[in-house]
Amino acid sequence: MNNSEHPLYRYAMTQSRRQFFSTVGKGIGVAALSSLLGENGYASETPSELQTAPIGPHFAPKAKRVIYLFQSGGPSQIDLFDHKPYMDKVRGQDLPDSIRRGQRLTGMTSGQDRFPVANSIFEFSRHGQSGATVSELMPHTASIADEICFIKSMHTEQINHDPAITFFQTGFQLAGRPSIGSWMSYGLGSMNRDLPSFIALTSRGTGRPSCQPLYDRLWGSGFMPTSYAGVKLRSAADPVLFLQDPPGISRSMRRQMLDELAELNDHHLNRTGDAEIQSRIAQYELAYRMQSSVPDLTDISDEPDHILDMYGPEASNPGTYAANALLARRLAERGVRFVQLFHMGWDQHSTLPKELPGQCYDVDQASAALIKDLKQRGMLDDTLVVWGGEFGRTIYSQGELTETTYGRDHHPRCFTIWMAGAGIKPGMSYGATDEYSYNITENPVSIHDLHATMLHQLGINHERLTYRFQGRDYRLTDVHGELIEPILV
Secondary structure (H helix, E strand, O other): OOHHHOHHHHHHHHOOHHHHHHHOOOOOOHHHHHHHHHHOOOOOOOHHHHHHOOOOOOOOOOOOEEEEEEEOOOOOHHHHOOOOHHHHOOOOOEOOHHHHOOOOOOOOOOOOOOOEEOOOOOOEEEEOOOOEEEEOOOHHHHOOOOOEEEEEEEOOOOOOHHHHHHHHHHOOOOOOOOOHHHHHHHHHOOOOOOOOOEEEEEEEOOOOOOOOOOOHHHHOOOOOOHHHOOEEOOOOOOOOOOOOOOOOOOHHHHHHHHHHHHHHHHHHHHHHOOHHHHHHHHHHHHHHHHHHHHHHHHOHHHOOHHHHHHHOOOOOOOOOHHHHHHHHHHHHHOOOOEEEEEEEOOOOOOOHHHHHHHHHHHHHHHHHHHHHHHHHOOOHHHEEEEEEOOOEEEEEEOOOOOOOOOOEEEEOOOEEEEEEOOOEOOOEEEOEEOOOOOOEEEOOEOHHHHHHHHHHHOOOOOOOOOEEEOOEEEOOOOOOOOOOHHHEO
């Protein structure tokens, strides 16, 4: 498209000199503005065609939807899933230099004179036909060992929370790119016209309640239209702010207001060609429909007692991890494409033996219940479930190691996540670490590899899912990512 033909260029030319310079004349001329807009990806297609048509699937998918159970703070793989009995023999000894290999440290332990090995004080045992080793802190997860695939060789480039979480959510350590749920909404569209295709739920753990904060940008759409952003459901009386009709406004008045607003927005869209206006129109209409769908979604009075009991005593307490896990299943039933639970509190830098049991209690029963619930409803076959945090924890103790307590610092070199459903091989472990759970010895898996595999199960070729922004084609996996083929059925 010639710059002079661009709708925003034409719109700018129809304004008066005063109007134009008051809106876009702050140091940038119309020619430069038009050039920049051209680089944003507007081609011969209209913005609506460019932004709203689903890209995929590229091939037959195994998964229709994803439930991502994100454990914010970094669960300790050593105390949960990556059993290292040799550590019992070297407890208190310094971590050998041959194991550490000059790895950079956080500012929280870089000043320590010693790095004493802290073996886990928790018991491990084997479970199921797979013989997976699981800590006593996760008895319910142990009961589904034959349904899940443990990946023990995850690694990341980031050693601090915010860039590490951002990396997991967007494929890049700096904020500003679309989240994984936004990519899936963009690539596949919605399966339910009355609910968003991407919903985020948050809960605060008991392990370390005043832990690292979570930011709305973690489920944001970055440089994509806001219609692809995740919608956060709150545990308060109004799960979505400003969804209800204002006092004194009837439904018919609300409908009339939206219709008239849509006419104005349509008029502005035709003049400017700004795709964000179309996103705004769509979001207004979705919010109107959600006035009926959200109350039905969050009313769990129709759930039988045996289901509530399966998720645990906190399942009826809005805002808890258990309540959110149950809500995730209800969202999946209603066709929500991507549901992400963020559970805070896994950052055990000190007094880990005191903090970790409560944190595991928060999530263990409900996570296992979600897998069992999906399976009994015939939904596990086409629902991909992922459980894990942004990095692992060190084998050496942060701070003083005593007979009864220890802490662990951030460890990006190796950690454990698990996956289930939708074509993931059940009852297996993939990858391995050394006897210190410090370095990967077999089958390393990067975040880009995980993202590529998640997209693949949804029928998307990660190399073909691109979005043009400022003259460049971006993708979730950037220029990286390989399928983790051995874990696929």
